[in-house]
Amino acid sequence: LDGSLPENADAAGLVVAYEPVWAIGTGRTPTVEDIRETHAWLRRQLVARLAEGAAVGLLYGGSVKAANAAEIMAQPDVDGVLVGGASLDADEFWRIYTSGGGA
Template identity: 60%
Template sequence: MSKQRRPLIAGNWKMNGLSQPAATELGELVRLSNEHAGPNCDILICPPATLLREMATIAKGSAVSLGGQDCHAKESGAHTGDISAEMLKDAGGDYCIVGHSERRADHGESSAVVKAKAEAALRAGLVAIVCVGETLAERDADKTLDLISSQVRNSLPEGATATTTVIAYEPVWAIGTGKTPTPDDVAVVHAHIRKELGSLINDSDKMRLLYGGSVKGSNAAELMAVANVDGALVGGASLKAADFWPIVETCI
């Protein structure tokens, strides 16, 4: 796969993973990446925060980076149960996902909240992966592009650049359902995001745009070949190295 921007293949483990099996799977992913002397893409795993420090030890010196799945907007304070971006950085993280549809829906996170979290990630020296995406009802009502515009404009952190921020388009109706939009559908949305970014940041042509939503080995190559798709945000297929590696291989 030849891309203008270096692809990023990111795995979001969500609320899955206990110490020993997680260590085994990450160890296998590290082994595969070492065998290929570093694939032509960046590889990222975002495990539960409880595993991050342990996973950082396993991944140290390899081509596999680690990140968090969410962070609080504040650096510290009386926020029981929350984790700051600085804590993720201290535990070995390099990235942080913010604004995933499951956070927006399950926790009522607005784009303003997502923006604050993205800015916290940048403050801590993490790369923010800002998620956007529409529901099936919004797509059926022909509101996709308007919604994406609003989410991009209102979730993008102040001072965002192509090196500090990534955008991930995840149609909500495709997450964990086995359904995916057609490559043409993805191309339309990613082109729209690229156009929106052009009015917001100076290096918009260099910012990586990921596609997420039921990405797996069988459809990854087709999706990664779409214009303005610079990698993938992978859910269920990232839990096993044997399932995740074929997606990484689309970049080799």
């Protein structure tokens, strides 16, 4: 966050997406516990840095599929998902969308 978020950033409308570098383009997904811990850490950093840090949207991106989307989106501090390759398949994307209640 240090290199990406200016000191005077405004939390209004700010969304942060996270994907582990090792997951990019691999089809591999971290454990739900890893996702939960990483997003909790990100939230703490945002709260420490911005007055409204708790309101910043945190998205998880990294091999999100219909099979794992609901479990990922159910985690604290995960406000939604950033869908990559699965977005190229309309049926898969719809299943992801509906698995989170349209979140």
